[in-house]
Amino acid sequence: xxxxxxxxxxxxxxxxxxxxxxxxxxxxxxxxxxxxxxxxxxxxxxxxxxxxxxxxxxxxxxxxxxxxxxxxxxxxxxxxxxxxxxxxxxxxxxxxxxxxxxxxxxxxxxxxxxxxxxxxxxxxxxxxxxxxxxxxxxxxxxxxxxxxxxxxxxxxxxxxxxxxxxxxxxxxxxxxxxxxxxxxxxxxxxxxxxxxxxxxxxxxxxxxxxxxxxxxxxxxxxxxxxxxxxxxxxxxxxxxxxxxxxxxxxxxxxxxxxxxxxxxxxxxxxxxxxxxxxxxxxxxxxxxxxxxxxxxxxxxxxxxxxxxxxxxxxxxxxxxxxxxxxxxxxxxxxxxxxxxxxxxxxxx
DNA sequence: TATCCGTGGGC
DNA sequence: TGCCCAAGGAT
Numbered sequence: 593x594x595x596x597x598x599x600x601x602x603x604x605x606x607x608x609x610x611x612x613x614x615x616x617x618x619x620x621x622x623x624x625x626x627x628x629x630x631x632x633x634x635x636x637x638x639x640x641x642x643x644x645x646x647x648x649x650x651x652x653x654x655x656x657x658x659x660x661x662x663x664x665x666x667x668x669x670x671x672x673x674x675x676x677x678x679x680x681x682x683x684x685x686x687x688x689x690x691x692x693x694x695x696x697x698x699x700x701x702x703x704x705x706x707x708x709x710x711x712x713x714x715x716x717x718x719x720x721x722x723x724x725x726x727x728x729x730x731x732x733x734x735x736x737x738x739x740x741x742x743x744x745x746x747x748x749x750x751x752x753x754x755x756x757x758x759x760x761x762x763x764x765x766x767x768x769x770x771x772x773x774x775x776x777x778x779x780x781x782x783x784x785x786x787x788x789x790x791x792x793x794x795x796x797x798x799x800x801x802x803x804x805x806x807x808x809x810x811x812x813x814x815x816x817x818x819x820x821x822x823x824x825x826x827x828x829x830x831x832x833x834x835x836x837x838x839x840x841x842x843x844x845x846x847x848x849x850x851x852x853x854x855x856x857x858x859x860x861x862x863x864x865x866x867x868x869x870x871x872x873x874x875x876x877x878x879x880x881x882x883x884x885x886x887x888x889x890x891x892x893x894x895x896x897x898x899x900x901x902x903x904x905x906x907x908x909x910x911x912x913x914x915x916x917x918x919x920x921x922x923x924x925x926x927x928x929x930x931x932x933x934x935x936x937x938x939x940x
Numbered sequence: 941t942a943t944c945c946g947t948g949g950g951c
Numbered sequence: 952t953g954c955c956c957a958a959g960g961a962t
Contacts, residue, residue, distance in 0.1 A: 640958040647948065647957085681946025684961070718960045738958045783958055792956065793951080823955090852945065895945055926947060 593748075593805045595769050603774060605801035606781035611788070613645065614652055619777050628776070630704040630729040631662045634692075637721045637728075638685055645787075651680055662704070665690070666697035674855050675923030683856055683925070687849070688716030706730045728776040735767045736779035740786025742766075746818030747790060747808035754819035762818075827897045831864040832874040833890075833928070835905040835935030836882065836913070842921070842932065843879065843913035852894070859928045860913065861901070869902055882908035887935040892927040899927065905935040 607619045615636035617628045635655060639648040654676065659665040665673070670690060677686035692715045696704055704725070705711050712722035723734035742758075745751065745765040751758050770778065789796045795814050797803050808814040836843040847858045862869060862877035869877070871886075878884060887905040891898060916923075921932055 637958065642945090642957055642959055643947075644949075644957050679947075681948090682959085684945065685959090688960080716960070720959055724958070736958085739956085740958070780958090787958080826954095854945090893947080895947090896943080 596771075598748075598802050598805050599769060599771065599773075599778065601801045602781050602785060603777060606777060606784060609784070609788075610780070611784055614649060614656075616780070619774075622777065628729050630706075630725060632656060633729040634662075634704065634717075634721075634725050635689075637724050638689055638716055639680065641685060641721070642682060643680065648680070651677070661702070662693050663697045663702045666693040670855070671857075671923075675857065678856065678923045679926055679929075681926075683853055684850075685716060687855055691715040692717065704729070706732075708732055708734050724779060727779045731776055733770055733772045733775040734779075735763065735770050736782070737763050737766050738783060740783045740790070743792065743818055744782060744786050744790050747795070747814050748802070748806050750807035750811055750817060752819060754821045757821070758818065826893075827866070828900065829864040829866060829897050830868045830900050830902070832862040832869050832877060833901040833903050833931040833935070834860045834879055834884070835887065835903060835932055836860070836880060836910055837905075837907050837918070837936070838909060838915060840918050841915040842918055842936070843910050844916045844924075845879075845913055853925050853927070856925050857914065857916070857923050857928075858925065859931055860910075864899060868900075874902060874904055878904065879913065880906075880908055880910035882906035882910075887937075890927075890930045890934050892930060894927075901927070901931050903931055903935045 610618050612618065615632045617626050636648070636652055639652055658676070659668060673690050674683070674686055677683065695714055696702060708722050708726040711717050711725050712719070717725070720736065720738050723736045726732035726734045727736050742755065742762045745762045746758065749765050751761060753761060789800045793815055797806070797809050797814055800806070803809050806814065808817045843860060844857045845860050847853050847856050849855050860879040862874065875884060884904040884906045887903040889900055889902045891900050918936065921929055924932065
């Protein structure tokens with residue numbers, strides 16, 4: 593396999609087929625001298641961590657509309673940013689996003705570092721994101737390796753070792769294709785290929801610009817790569833969520849700054865444990881004395897467990913809660929939005 | 941190093 | 952329906 597021929601073929605494909613994305617400077621504009629805004633590249637890359645383009649896109653547009661520069665974002669209050677992130681998931685990203693914006697604003701004069709090491713030192717930028725911002729915003733010849741690139745390498749070279757053990761090998765293979773020429777376009781071309789052609793299931797090899805180089809295709813079963821080790825089953829947990837209203841307001845709490853849903857607004861809940869909660873236990877764990885009534889339950893899948901929330905609903909008073917308008921629940925993580933809607937189904 | 945950390949869409 | 956998966960990072 594000739595790496596430089598492969599590169600030329602993939603870049604030519606990208607020149608014709610690059611997806612139009614709100615944070616992207618297309619290959620033609622880039623060739624004409626237009627440069628991507630590091631703030632927008634960084635923001636998009638953080639939002640896209642483990643998140644699909646369709647899910648992240650409206651958040652990207654809302655953030656850049658509301659906070660056009662990194663200094664605007666750095667000056668915002670924590671709660672506003674966390675609420676704007678609600679629904680995107682992996683909320684540590686939002687906490688690190690603010691920490692990073694403030695580091696850039698306060699320690700770097702509002703300008704992103706233009707080296708991979710400088711980017712890597714910022715909160716929330718790991719090996720992937722530092723390499724991606726470096727390549728796309730600063731034309732650094734970094735090795736940008738995400739899940740797409742791992743899959744493309746596993747197929748091109750029919751890597752038999754299963755993920756995640758194969759990660760170092762896949763990264764080495766990707767590094768062998770990096771050149772100083774058009775590093776940002778190269779990274780995005782590889783990821784576009786993985787997202788649209790070299791898909792996890794049903795890859796479109798007939799349309800692949802580098803199919804002639806692909807060992808997995810030659811094997812006849814390209815979709816069997818990358819190999820993966822079996823995953824453990826997800827456990828099931830149970831909790832009680834309390835929907836307490838006071839007129840047209842609902843009682844919320846701010847979750848602790850770290851851990852699951854850290855820093856986010858939430859419904860008051862019991863602990864989450866292996867077994868269901870009896871009525872007596874659920875009343876004992878309630879945030880206030882009130883005429884609690886059962887309002888059904890909701891189920892929600894997290895990364896490592898499935899949660900069933902039994903819902904209790906009441907009208908009343910409580911101490912140490914944040915009273916929030918019923919019509920303004922958008923700042924809640926999805927699991928609590930789901931539970932609140934179930935508990936308030938008679939009102940909403 | 942292994943585990944924790946959300947969400948929604950596709951099949 | 953249940954499982955897989957998506958432009959990963961922090962600890």
